[in-house]
Amino acid sequence: MVRRAASDDQGRRPVTIRDVAAHAGVSVATVSRILSGTYPSAPATRTKVLRAVRELDYVANANARGLAGASSRSVAIIVNSVVSPHYAHVAQGVQTQAAIEGKLCIVGTTGGDAERELATVQLMREEHAECVILVGNVVADDAYRERMGDYARALALAGSQLVLCGRPTLGPDVPALVVEYDNTGGAYAITSHLLSAGHRRILFLGRRDSYTTPESRIAGYRKALADHNVPHDPGLEVVGSMERREGHRMINETLAAGPRDFTAVFAGNDLIAAGARQALREHGLRIPEDVSMVGFDDLPPSADIDLTTVHVPHEELGRTAVRMALARARDKSDPAEHVMLGTHIVVRDSVRPLIRPDAKQPDAE
Amino acid sequence: MVRRAASDDQGRRPVTIRDVAAHAGVSVATVSRILSGTYPSAPATRTKVLRAVRELDYVANANARGLAGASSRSVAIIVNSVVSPHYAHVAQGVQTQAAIEGKLCIVGTTGGDAERELATVQLMREEHAECVILVGNVVADDAYRERMGDYARALALAGSQLVLCGRPTLGPDVPALVVEYDNTGGAYAITSHLLSAGHRRILFLGRRDSYTTPESRIAGYRKALADHNVPHDPGLEVVGSMERREGHRMINETLAAGPRDFTAVFAGNDLIAAGARQALREHGLRIPEDVSMVGFDDLPPSADIDLTTVHVPHEELGRTAVRMALARARDKSDPAEHVMLGTHIVVRDSVRPLIRPDAKQPDAE
DNA sequence: GCGGGATGTTTAACCGTTTACCGTCGCCCA
DNA sequence: TGGGCGACGGTAAACGGTTAAACATCCCGC
Helix, strand or coil: CCCCCHHHHCCCCCCCHHHHHHHHCCCHHHHHHHHHCCCCCCHHHHHHHHHHHHHHCCCCCHHHHHHCCCCCCEEEEEECCCCCHHHHHHHHHHHHHHHHCCCEEEEEECCCCHHHHHHHHHHHHHHCCCCEEEECCCECCHHHHHHHHHHHHHHHHCCCCEEEECCCCCCCCCCEEEEEECHHHHHHHHHHHHHHCCCCCEEEEECCCCEHHHHHHHHHHHHHHHHCCCCCCHHHEEECCCCHHHHHHHHHHHHHHCCCCCCEEEECCHHHHHHHHHHHHHCCCCCCCCCEEECCECCCHHHHCCCEEEECCHHHHHHHHHHHHHHHHHCCCCCCCEEEECCEEECCCCCCCCCCCCCCCCCCC | CCCCCCCCHHHHCCCCHHHHHHHHCCCHHHHHHHHHCCCCCCHHHHHHHHHHHHHHCCCCCHHHHHHCCCCCCEEEEEECCCCCHHHHHHHHHHHHHHHHCCCEEEEEECCCCHHHHHHHHHHHHHHCCCCEEEECCCECCHHHHHHHHHHHHHHHHCCCCEEEECCCCCCCCCCEEEEEECHHHHHHHHHHHHHHCCCCCEEEEECCCCEHHHHHHHHHHHHHHHHCCCCCCHHHEEECCCCHHHHHHHHHHHHHHCCCCCCEEEECCHHHHHHHHHHHHHCCCCCCCCCEEECCECCCHHHHCCCEEEECCHHHHHHHHHHHHHHHHHCCCCCCCEEEECCEEECCCCCCCCCCCCCCCCCCC
16 A cells, blocks of 8 residues: 555545546546536536536646646746836736636746746746746847747747747747837837927936847937937936936936936836936926926826826736737647737826927927 | 757657656656655765756656645735735735745736636636635625635645735634734824824724725724824714725815814825825825825835835735745644734824914823 | 665656547438 | 447546655675
8 A cells, every 4th residue: 555545644635536527427537528628428417527526626636637738727927026017017917818818827026137037937847837928128138048049949848938028039940929019119209299399308317228128218219309300419318227216316417417408308217207207396397397208108107197108008918928829829830929019108298398488499390 | 057958859858857867877766856855865876867957958847746746836826916016015025935935926816806716716726836825905704704714625625725814814713824914003003103293183094894904994093092082083084995096085075075174194005195195285285294194005105205104014924924834834733823913103204293273282292 | 694774776656637549329321 | 231420438548757665785793
């Protein structure tokens, strides 16, 4: 005897499919087939089995199911942190779509640490999730590409599927799906919005250290300026990380450095905008009366401060990632492997047309 | 992770423990033992095996491992929504502790719907997570108690463990762990803080419909008033749900109903405080110069608005839940089955001592 | 020389499903 | 009347690990 009968040891033993089969007077195969619904069955048998399931309160063992080759019932998402609203909203989208498809959602956080990212991917690999969604801003250097290539191949080998979300695409030989959103287009649009209101000196606040997201945003900003024939002044691009207090600092330092020579601010994201707004207020400058301001992300707090910003479809990113991966899992030849979701301006009340006291550029209008 | 899989790569089939055993020239049992580290082994064998693992880039199959009876590698958490900061921070704590213990984290959301909660618990039951953490505010009626009892028993039968987080405890015969935090004590302390500053007419804004969290907070508020011999005026308890816009509404309606007869506001949580603050400002009332205000939760935005509030150890709640469940899993007789975490006041700049123009109560001070 | 740990490894019996492969039973059609 | 077929249901072999128990060494003291 290898294993003691459970009857004396524990009061009760988990209910297995064998118990259900015995209770219903059929074989385990029949129970399995009826529950998975992938096989014809006589209505009478069906009823018997379902009743047994209900009476015994049976739920299948996911481990056994996964082992026996049935497709997995879970999707995985890896983010920097769950408390950051940006990631939280993407995660919410993943959650939602997973729930719709009857799957559950495994979440890993990395805190931005590549070491932990690797460890988490290994765990996900063990878990055989249907897909592993990696989300967020990143430095797209060679080390990154190589790492992602490794992940993608290892996951593919385990029957899983890597999805990059809001990250740049890899080479065509890497088995990864990509869903991103239009940072450059959004930045272009909202910069144009300011330019159309007559603003010419637009301060840009944001990161500029090869992270892809801020890079794309600043690219849109520059392109809009160029297309409107506004000279590009590097002095108007202030560098800081994408946090609230950095917005505060950047404005303070800019105002301390000399007289204000900007009429509008383009904050690299809404958090920066919130911090910048506070700093401006502390200098007696009101938005939008004295300075116009726009942001990027459209996360809930931006509605509270009436910020005109660029809407990023965070939840849709997550949902799309899941949808794409599952479509691919169902049909290996599914064509979608790279989608770019659109962004759009949300106009609130933080921009005013510029009335220039002097008419240095009379052609402007 | 090894850069490339072994050169022969066997038709791109996932690497199993058998492959590792063959590669290292030992039996699968030896590999299993060495990897789980639960058995003595000769250093030479160990080295061989670990090298094989590295060269083949092997990771164990979690399903097989789970099936074979090894303890599960995952903890589960069920929340209303991941985008709500309160839940997000608890989830972060769960995440963190899970990562420390080398486990991963399954997340389910219910949107507050009992139907979805049940479905999610069933999924978790299938998954055989080591514990299932249910977090959040709830109406503690009989239906709730019965439902939780069912969950707890079903999970226990599946070798899992129900943990209630921030929820009231159940009967002693229900196999569930509880970790909560001191709502009443926090509310008592912060109300006393206002009272010590001389405030007597304190407006309470919050829910009052048998949800346990606001109920406990209002209880602390009332007790503090009673202990300071301040008569309780039901007219000062304004009812609304725990959202930002509700705070706004409640203040507006209160001010519309008659002349202001309060000198301080105790908002049921920080969101309400933010909304209330905005509404007060719109009426030309500044905080803390004209009206003092305190909140509850101490989530990040409250630092931005300099709000004196009650700190709730959100992350610690999540971490404790995981720790307790795992301790219990390791040692069935572990005594901890109900902990109450403390809360404390965080003093910022939203309360001013009250200077009463008239001296109706000269004894006060 | 030999019983007897201590130590390290192998053998094989599970874990709870799914699913390929067969058998059975009516029924229809030559 | 027999053969083929469709609808159901059963049997048993995976799936990839863990682990109790058996087994093989080696070392030691008497």
